Amino acid sequence: MKKPAQQEKRSWSRYLVCFGFLTIFGLWATLLYRSFSTDILQIAYKHPDDFKISPYVLGKTEYLQQASLYYGSNVPSGQEEQYPKLFPLKDLLNEWPSTFVGKAAWQRSVAHPSRGKNALYRFDYMNTTERQLAFKYRDLDLPYILYNIPDLDKAALTEFSISNLQQHLSGMPRMVEKSESNKFITSWIRSALPFFEPEESLFMKEPNMYRGVNCRFGMKGVAAAAHYDSRRNYVAMIRGRKRYVLLPPGECPKLDLYMRGHPSVRHSRVDWSNSTAIQTHEGLSQAMATEVVVSMGEMLYIPSFWFHYIVSQDASI
Secondary structure (H helix, E strand, O other): OOHHHHHHHHHHHHHHHHHHHHHHHHHHHHHHHHHHHHHHHHHHOOOHHHOOOOOOOOOHHHHHHHOOHHHOOEOOOOOOOOOOOOEEHHHHHHHOOOOOOOHHHHHHOOOOHHHHHHOOOEEEOOOHHHHHHHHHHHHOOOOEEEEOOHHHHHHHHHHOOHHHHHHHHOOOOOOOOOOOOOOOOHHHHHHHOHHHOOOOEOOEOOHHHOOOOOOOOEOOOOEEEEEOOOOOEEEEOOOOEEEEEEEOHHHHHHOOEOOOOOOOOOEEOOOOOOHHHHHHOOOHHHOEEEEEEEEOOEEEEEOOOOEEEEEEOOOEO
16 A cells, blocks of 8 residues: 555656756856847947057059949940939849849849949049039039049048047947937048038038038948938048948839928838838839949938938948
């Protein structure tokens, strides 16, 4: 009669042993996870001063290889019926989804510089004739690309080297959600980019409207929602590449913008990374646009009220 009791006792003993092993394993796994997570966080949030990176200045040869100077100029032929030439927005975003950031996609684009009249004009800043054309199209409020700008080349090659970025940015707070002045790095950037000084020039038509320089650090694949700005913009690419999908102000009624008073006023309510949403939207499916990839050493002129949708193709400045 005692045999069942002994068997029950042994069963409980086995249960206790298994429970003990599971408890020990769980504690070990928890400690391992916390240790691993801590190591990852330490790597992720290490301060630049903690890394021993040798001073690095981009070589001229490497710079020229990464920049798009290879394409040269693309100037008016006098036979254009429309500038810039526009294409259905739905086709641009369907043939090159914004989630894909490969170089080959840009080379296949209908608006690639190799397509000639399909592309934005490209003006050599150091060529007097082409610089005068840049003035003309700026005043006509039409977009274009500038290249061969000595001060921009110098900034990309030296002022924005890794060692200089460390020097200028290493003393800043590591995690910032709010800035009282929004001017914590303006001084050195302004000195590195003298062409953006509030003096009348190709880059500054109305110095009295000057609102400073915005420096944007973008990671590969990051997109900025489609929007417009009420002032002229010159986008100077110092590192990496960014894709800009551009639409003239006349396309505004098709873009489904947030109404005045909304926090995201000036922005489209539709997610442009969703090709299906573009294809099926009554207005956006009819919108016309062009596109361009701005590479290091180049500037893109975006006139007032031109809509732009931006996707970083590389880590970029």
